[in-house]
Amino acid sequence: MRSVECVIIGGGPAGLMAAKSLLEAGVRVLLIDRERQLGGQLIKQTHKFFGAKEQYAKMRGFDIAKELIKPIENHPLLEVLLGTHVVACYDGNIVSTYDQHQYQEFQAEKIILATGASEKYLAFENNDLPQIMGAGAIQTLMNVHGVLPAQEVVMIGSGNIGLIVSYQLLQAGVKVKAVIEASDTIGGYNVHASKLRRLGVPIMTNSTIAKGIGTEVLEAVEIVSLIDGSKTIIPCDTCCIAVGLSPSYQLAGMLGVETAYIPELGGEVVLLNEFYQSSHPDLYVIGDAGGIEEASSAMMEGALCGQYVARSLSKEVDESLISDYLYQLTELRNGPYGQKTMAGHLKMKEVNHAG
Ligand SMILES: Cc1cc2nc3c(=O)[nH]c(=O)nc-3n(C[C@H](O)[C@H](O)[C@H](O)COP(=O)(O)OP(=O)(O)OC[C@H]3O[C@@H](n4cnc5c(N)ncnc54)[C@H](O)[C@@H]3O)c2cc1C
Known part of the structure; x- marks a missing residue:
C-alpha cells in the first residue's frame, strides 16, 4: 500500500x-x-x-x-x-x-x-418511466456528450439549476413546455427566469407533478395545482427533475x-x-x-x-x-x-x- x-x-x-x-x-x-x-x-x-x-x-x-x-x-x-x-x-x-x-x-x-x-428525486406515480431524468443527466448528455436528449421537456423545479438547464435546452433547440414550481415564488435568480419568460416559457408556481403518463415511455405529465387541486395534462417526451x-x-x-x-x-x-x-x-x-x-x-x-x-x-x-x-x-x-x-x-x- x-x-x-x-x-x-x-x-x-x-x-x-x-x-x-x-x-x-x-x-x-x-x-x-x-x-x-x-x-x-x-x-x-x-x-x-x-x-x-x-x-x-x-x-x-x-x-x-x-x-x-x-x-x-x-x-x-x-x-x-x-x-x-x-x-x-x-x-x-x-x-x-x-x-x-x-x-x-x-x-x-x-x-x-x-x-x-x-440530485434529489421526487416520489410520484410512474416516476420510473423512461425519459424522466435529473437535470444533471440532461446536462451531461447535452453539454458533455453532445446528445440531444429530448424534443419537448417539462422542467420540475425553478431553482437556478432548473432555470439554467431550461435555458440550455432552449439553446439546443428543445421546446420547454413549462417550468413547474411547488412554492409560491421562483427559487432561482430573476435574471434566469426573465430570460425564459421572454422566450415564452410559462413558469407555473404553486404546482407540482402528480404523475407521469405513458406505457413504454413518457408521453405526458399530469400537473396539479397546490391551491385548488385542479389538474393539467402537458404532453411532452421528457420530464426533467431539478428539485435540489x-x-x-x-x-x-x-x-x-x-x-x-x-x-x-x-x-x-x-x-x-x-x-x-x-x-x-x-x-x-x-x-x-x-x-x-x-x-x-x-x-x-x-x-x-x-x-x-x-x-x-x-x-x-x-x-x-x-x-x-x-x-x-x-x-x-x-x-x-x-x-x-x-x-x-x-x-x-x-x-x-x-x-
Ligand atoms: C445547472 C447548474 C448551474 C450552476 N451554475 C452556477 C453558477 O452560475 N455559479 C456558481 O458559482 N455555481 C453554479 N453551480 C453550482 C456549482 O457547479 C457547484 O456548486 C460546484 O460545482 C460545486 O463544486 P464541488 O467541487 O464541491 O463539486 P463538483 O463540481 O460536483 O465536483 C465533485 C467531483 O467529485 C467527483 N467525485 C464524486 N464522488 C467521487 C468518488 N467516490 N470518487 C472519485 N470522484 C468522485 C465528481 O466526479 C466531481 O468531479 C451550478 C450548478 C449546476 C448543476
Whole structure:
C-alpha cells in the first residue's frame, strides 16, 4: 500500500483549489476523480457565472475549469488519478479506489472530501418511466456528450439549476413546455427566469407533478395545482427533475464522522469546525459535499482548506493569504443569496457546541 501526504477526493472547483493551495505550500497531493476529466460540475456549465472577478465571474463554467487546472497541471508534487472511483475510506486513513481494472489502497496523512452533490428525486406515480431524468443527466448528455436528449421537456423545479438547464435546452433547440414550481415564488435568480419568460416559457408556481403518463415511455405529465387541486395534462417526451441537491458525504460516513440534518445546507451534512475538519481529525470536507452552495464559494473553501491542511502538516503557510481568502468568502456570502448558507453554518456551530 502506498502512503501519501494528502488525498483529495473529487476534482471539481473545491478539489482543484484545494490542490493548488496544498501544492503551493509544498504538500504532496494525490487527486482522484471518477470522471475522465477534471472540473466537476463546471465542465457541464455553458453559461457565464455570476459572482466576483476573483472567482472568474462572467466566464463560462467549462472555461473556469481550464483556468483552475492550469496552475496545477504537471506539478511535480501532484499525482492525478482519473476514471477512478473512491469506493471506501477505512480506519487508519485508508482510501480504497477502483478504476475498472484494479483496486488500490492508499494510506493518507490527511483526506479532503470534495465529492460534490447528488440530485434529489421526487416520489410520484410512474416516476420510473423512461425519459424522466435529473437535470444533471440532461446536462451531461447535452453539454458533455453532445446528445440531444429530448424534443419537448417539462422542467420540475425553478431553482437556478432548473432555470439554467431550461435555458440550455432552449439553446439546443428543445421546446420547454413549462417550468413547474411547488412554492409560491421562483427559487432561482430573476435574471434566469426573465430570460425564459421572454422566450415564452410559462413558469407555473404553486404546482407540482402528480404523475407521469405513458406505457413504454413518457408521453405526458399530469400537473396539479397546490391551491385548488385542479389538474393539467402537458404532453411532452421528457420530464426533467431539478428539485435540489444533497451533499455527497457518504465516504465520510464510513469513517464514523458526526453528522446532522441542516436543511439550509442541503440535508444531512458532516459536522465541521471552522477549518473544514470533521470529528475525524484527518478528514476535511469542502464544497457541495459539505453543504450545497455555489462554485465560487466551493473554490474559496478549497483554497482555505488547502492552507489549513498544509499548516496541520507543519508546512509554512502565508497567513495573509488565509485572511484574503476568508475575506473573499465572507464577501460572497454577504449578499442576499448567501443568507441561507450563513443560517446553515450558524446552526452547525450551535450543534457543534451542543455536542
Ligand atoms: C445547472 C447548474 C448551474 C450552476 N451554475 C452556477 C453558477 O452560475 N455559479 C456558481 O458559482 N455555481 C453554479 N453551480 C453550482 C456549482 O457547479 C457547484 O456548486 C460546484 O460545482 C460545486 O463544486 P464541488 O467541487 O464541491 O463539486 P463538483 O463540481 O460536483 O465536483 C465533485 C467531483 O467529485 C467527483 N467525485 C464524486 N464522488 C467521487 C468518488 N467516490 N470518487 C472519485 N470522484 C468522485 C465528481 O466526479 C466531481 O468531479 C451550478 C450548478 C449546476 C448543476
